[in-house]
Amino acid sequence: MSNPLNRKAVAKMKVIIIAVVVVVVVVAAVASLYLLYYAPARPVAPKDKVVVGIAQSLSGPLSVQVTMWHQCYKWIIEDYNAEGGLYVPEYGRKLPITYIEYDDESDINKMLTLTERLITVDKVDLIFAPVTTGFCYAAFSLYEKYHYPVIALTYGSQAGAEKMRKGELKYCFQVLASPDEVGEAVFGLLNYIRERYGPLGNIGILHHVDQHGIEHASAIYGRLSLAGFSIPVYESYPFMATEFKPLISKLKEANVEVVILCGYEGPFFVRDAMAEKYNPKFLLLGPSGVETPGMAFGALGFTLDQVRGVMLYIGPSASYTENEFLKQWAEKHKERFRPIFRNEYGYPFPPSATFYAALQCLFEAVEKVGLDKEKIAEALRTESFDTILGKARLRPGYSIQTEIGGGIIEQWQNRYIMEVVWPLNAKSADVIYPKPPWPGS
Amino acid sequence: MSGARGRALSLKGCNSFLLAVLAAILAFFFLAPLFMEVYYLSVLRNSLLLAALTMSWFFFSGTTRYVSLGSAAFFGTGLYFTALYLEQSVLSKHLPVLPLPLLMLMAGLLNFAIAFVVGLISLRLKGMHFAVATFALGVACRGIFDYVVSDFMGTYYTHIPPFSPEVTYYTITVTALAIFLFVFVLYRSKLGLALRLIGENEEVAAHLGVNTSLVKTLGFAVSSMCIGFTGSCYATIFTVTSPKLAFDYQFSFLPPMMAMFGGLGLFYAPLIGAMALSLLRELLGVTLVHYFLLTLGAIIVLIAKFVPEGVVVFLKRRLEVGLGGRLGRLSSS
C-alpha cells in the first residue's frame, strides 16, 4: 500500500536505486577488469629471465592426465636451471627460466582465455601446451595467430596431423604417432609374427569412446582388414569403464586370440582377463596400457612378472635398457616420479623420455636461434637437435624421430622395463609370442 | 504482439536518467574492442555468455521454481548442431553455406521443439523429480552423442572453422543483449506473469484459470531455446568440439548457481549475479591459482547459509532500508 502523496517520490526512489545499483555494477566491472590487469603484478622488466607460459588443467577431470603426462614440463625447467638456465644468443648468456602457470579447471573456454592472457598480457616467451587432443587443437588457432611455436605433447589426431603435413599449421608440432602411423605399426608387427610363427587366429579390436580410442581403432581396423586379417569383434565401450567381463566372454565366444584394446583402460582389462583366465596369445594395449609400474602395482595389485608378454603401443618411445645414459636418466627421474604414483619402482613411463626430448628440441632451438618466434618455428620444422635420445627431429604431421628409441610398440619382458619390439630397426629386444599364460592359469 | 510489447516496455516511473545509464552500458559493450585488449574482451564475452545462460535459465526455473539441471543438454545440442553444420558446409562442403544468424535460429528452434516434448513428459513431476530428470537428460545426451559419434563418425572431434575475434565478440554481445531483452519482454508479458503465478502457488494459479501445463511447457521451451542460442554462439569461440566438451556438467550447474548467487527475487538480480560471479571467477582464477575452487566453494556455502536470498537482492534490500526509511517500505518490484 503506497501513500498517494508519495507515489511519485516512491517511483523516483525506485529508479534512483536501480540506477545506483547499475552504476555500482558497471564501476565494479571496470574496476575488476582493471584489477585483473594488475593482478598478479608482473612488471615489464629488462630481460633477465625466460618466461614460459603454461595454461593447463590443474583441477577437474583432466588434471589426472596432466599428472600423468606433463611432469616433464617442470623437470626440464628444473634441469636447465640447475645448469644455470637457458642460453639466449641475443644476450650472450644463460638466463634462468621461470614459468607462469594457470589452471583452466578442465574448461576449454577458460583454457583459451588464459592462453590469450599469457600471450597478450603476460607476454611470455614460450608456451607449453595443454593436455588432450581437443584442447590442443582449440589452442592451435591461437598459436598460429600469434605465431607461438608450441609442441603439443599429447596431440594425436589425424585431422591436425594432415594439416601439419600440408603446411597449414606452421607453429604447432606433435610428438606422438598419428593414427595412421599406429595402424601401419600394428600391421607391421602382426605381419612379422604371421611370417615367423604361422597364421594368426581371430582378432578382436576394442576401443573406448574418446578420440584416441576411436581414431586408433579405426586406423588399425582399416589397415588390418586391407591385409586380409579376420576381425570378428570390433566393439566400443564407455570411457574409463572398469567392468570387462561381458566383453571378455564375447571375445571368448568368437575365439579371439589377438586382442587389441585402444584406450586408457588396459590395466582393467588385464585384471579382468586374469580373473577370467582368458589368455589371448597377443595382447596389445594403448595408448595407455600397463605402462607405469606404479599404476599396475599400486592400483591393481598385480606384479609385473604376471604381465610379461603384454604389449603397449604409444609411440614413439624408448626402452631404458637401450644405453647406459638413458638408464641413468631414468634412475635420476625415478625419484621425481615416485611420489606421483606412490610406488617403489617409480620408473617414468616410456613416453616420458620422448616428451623430455621433444621439449629439449624447443630449448635447443632457442639456444641456437634465440627468442625470435619465427626463427624458432623454422628451426623446429627443419633441423635436428641433440637430446637424451640422440639426434631428434620433429617431423610436422608425424611422430618425432629420434636416434635412440622411436619404437611404437613395446612389450613387458623384464621387471620394470619395457622393451621396444617394433619397428625392427628401433627394437631393443625380440618380440615374445605367444604371450605366456597368466600365472595361476 | 506490438501492443503487448509497448505495454511491457513502458516501465513504471522510467525516466531519462535510467535510459542514459543503459545507453552508457550498451556503448561500453559495443565500443570495447576499440580500447580493450583481446584477453579482456574474452573475459567480457565469457561473462556475457554466462549471464545469457543464467537469464535463460532464470526465465523458467527462477520464476516457476522448477529447477532445471538440464541446461547442458540444450546448450550442447545448440552447439553441436551449429558445429556440425559449419563443419559439413564450410570445411567439407557437403552442405550449402548458411549465414550464422540463420544457423543460430535453427539451433534455437530445434531446442524449442526438443524442450517442448521433454517438457510435456517431465513437467508433470514436482520439484526434485524434475531436477533429476533434467540432469539425467543432460548426461543422457552426452552418452548418446558419444555412441553416435564413436560408431558412426569415425572421429571424436568435430572441427569448426575459425572466426575472427571481432566477429566472435560482436556475435556474442549482440546475442547476449538480444536474449536479455527477449527475456525481459517476456517476463513482463502475460506468459511471464503466468509463470510467476505458478511459482508462487501452482494450485492457485490453476484456479485463476491459468493453463498450467501449457504455460509451463511453453516457458521451459522458450528458456531452452535461449540456452540453445547461447550454445550456438560458442561455435564461434572454439575450433573443435566433442560430446564431452559440449555437454559438460558445468553448463548444467553454473546457471542455477549464478542465478541463486544473485538472487531469484528480482529480475535483474541473476544477471548482475552472473556477471559478478563470472568476473570474480576470472579474478580469483588468476590470483589464487591452486586454491581458487576451494575458495569459491566456501563462498557459495557461506552465501547459501547467511544470504540465502541472493547477494544482489540482499544489497537491494539493504539500500532500501537505508535510503527509504523515511518514506516507509517500498513495494517490491
Added chain:
Amino acid sequence: MLDVVIGGVLLGALYSLVAVGLNIQYGITRILNLAYGELLIIGAYITFFFSNFYGVNPLFTLILSGLIAYVLGILLQVAVFRGLIHSSSSAEELEFKSLFACFGLIYIIQNLLANIFGTSPIGVPYLMEGISVLGERFKMNMVVVAVLSVLINAVMYAFIRFTKFGLAMRATVEEPAGAQLVGVDVLKIHLVSFSIGCLTAMLAGSMVCLIYPNLTPYSGTFYTIIALITLILGGRGNFLGSVVGAFILGWSHYAMLKFKAALADPIIYVILIMMLIIRPKGLFGR
C-alpha cells in the same frame, strides 16, 4: 546369459547400498544432497589412505569409514544444513536452498581431496582372484562387496522397520507435522538420519574403492546420478523401492555391457525417462 544375470545381481547389490543413503537423507530431511557422490568418494579415499599407508586390511577400514562418516554427517548438518532448515518455510524451498549449498560443497570436497591426495586415480587391490559362482567366474571382491551390501541393507531395513527410532523416522517421512505433535524430536531424527545417510554412502564408497580402481576426486558425480535415479525409480522414502530400482539399474547396465557396451551408460537414463513417462511417482511411490 547366466553371467549377465549373476553380474547384474552383484552390481545391483552395490547400487542398492549406494542409493539407500540418499533415500534416507532426502526422504526424511528433504535435503537434496547433490554432493552425495562426493561423500561416497571420501569413503573411498579413507579406505585408500588407511590401507595404502598403514597397511590396514581394507574390510577393517569400513569401520573407520563409518565412524568418520557419522561424525562428518553431524558436522555438515550443524554447520550447513540446519541453518537452511530453519530459514526455509516449506519443503520445496528447503530443496531449493540445499541445492545451492551443495554446489559449494561439491567444489569444496572435490578440491580438498585433490589438494591432499593429488589427482591420480586411486584404488585398493584386494581379493582380485576369480572365484566360481554357479559356474561363472567373477572376481572375489565383487562377490564380497555384494554380500556386504546386502547385509548392510538388511541391517538398515531392520533398524527402520523394527526399532522405535525407525518408527519415528518413518513417521517423519509420512506425516512431519503429525509426528512432531506426538512428541517426536524431529531435529534429532533429522540429525541421525542425515548421518546414517552419510554412513551408508561412505561405506559404499569404501567398497567401490576395492572393485573400481580408477577413482579420482571427480568420480563422485556418477554415484550421485545412480542414487538420484534409484530414488526416482523407487519412490521417495521407500526403502524396498530403491532396492528394486537399484537392481533394475544394475542388471540393465551389466546386460548392456554384454550386448552393446557403448550404450551401457545411456541405458540408465533411458530407463529413468521410461519410468518418468509410465509411472512418475516411482515403482512404489505414493
